[in-house]
Amino acid sequence: MSLLQIEGISKSFGGVQAVRNVSFGLQAGELLALIGPNGAGKSTTFNMVGGQLAPDSGRVRLAGRDITGLPPRAIWRLGVGRTFQIAQTFASLTVAENVQMALLSADRRIFAWWSRAAAHRRADALALLEQVGMRAQADRPCSELAYGDVKRVELAMALAHGPRLLLMDEPTAGMAPGERVALMQLARCIARERQMGVLFTEHSMDVVFGQADRVAVLVRGQLLAEGTPQQIRDDARVQQAYLGT
Numbered sequence: 491m492s493l494l495q496i497e498g499i500s501k502s503f504g505g506v507q508a509v510r511n512v513s514f515g516l517q518a519g520e521l522l523a524l525i526g527p528n529g530a531g532k533s534t535t536f537n538m539v540g541g542q543l544a545p546d547s548g549r550v551r552l553a554g555r556d557i558t559g560l561p562p563r564a565i566w567r568l569g570v571g572r573t574f575q576i577a578q579t580f581a582s583l584t585v586a587e588n589v590q591m592a593l594l595s596a597d598r599r600i601f602a603w604w605s606r607a608a609a610h611r612r613a614d615a616l617a618l619l620e621q622v623g624m625r626a627q628a629d630r631p632c633s634e635l636a637y638g639d640v641k642r643v644e645l646a647m648a649l650a651h652g653p654r655l656l657l658m659d660e661p662t663a664g665m666a667p668g669e670r671v672a673l674m675q676l677a678r679c680i681a682r683e684r685q686m687g688v689l690f691t692e693h694s695m696d697v698v699f700g701q702a703d704r705v706a707v708l709v710r711g712q713l714l715a716e717g718t719p720q721q722i723r724d725d726a727r728v729q730q731a732y733l734g735t
């Protein structure tokens with residue numbers, strides 16, 4: 491069974507059909523890049539998976555369970571995490587404190603504030619920071635970090651609730667080319683290790699073709715093609731409509 495199965499979802503805003511009958515699936519441990527020109531419907535698709543938007547029609551299933559139209563918090567609890575285009579950390583808090591905040595909000599027990607010692611939560615935060623290569627910077631305020639490092643902290647924060655599926659909408663926007671590859675390489679290692687699925691959007695073709703296991707191409711709200719990076723690169727329709735070669 492697929493971790494994520496999108497079945498014929500559509501969404502219109504007034505007269506604009508942003509997403510039209512789109513279907514694709516994603517397996518655990520896999521990185522799927524959703525690519526397409528600006529305005530193709532990528533973010534709208536993400537928002538229908540994350541619950542920020544309800545589809546007009548079609549279904550979204552997570553490990554077989556119908557999550558269509560559930561509110562974002564409910565979908566998050568079922569194991570769908572997300573990172574945002576603009577990194578969202580508390581600048582005045584340290585790196586470790588930011589991750590501790592994320593761990594706290596992921597703790598669903600009543601009295602979570604008292605139920606676990608702060609020291610214990612810090613140890614968990616440091617373990618997550620180790621995974622994203624930010625352990626050495628744990629006690630620096632986020633405001634002092636380079637942008638690419640803030641993105642790593644944000645990834646650690648998104649991992650705090652142990653998502654089964656991570657949505658990353660333009661995670662590398664604003665980053666230098668080398669940093670982009672490094673961030674998605676990291677996401678890929680973590681996805682493999684945790685058997686977590688990652689759905690991401692990305693404009694850099696180096697990152698898409700180098701890091702994704704599969705690629706889905708949206709053009710004007712419709713799924714034009716879906717396959718391995720090699721299949722997508724060789725697809726004449728994709729070349730014509732999008733890659734411009």
Ligand code: ADP
Pocket residue numbers: 503506507508526527528529530531532533534535
């Ligand atoms: P992408 O992320 O691929 O750039 P979007 O999903 O953001 O594309 O947008 C797809 C289309 O839907 C665009 O034409 C955009 O203008 C429109 N759109 C997206 N969100 C809204 C909204 N909240 N209200 C009206 N139109 C929207």
Ligand code: MG
Pocket residue numbers: 532533534659
């Ligand atoms: Mg977008």
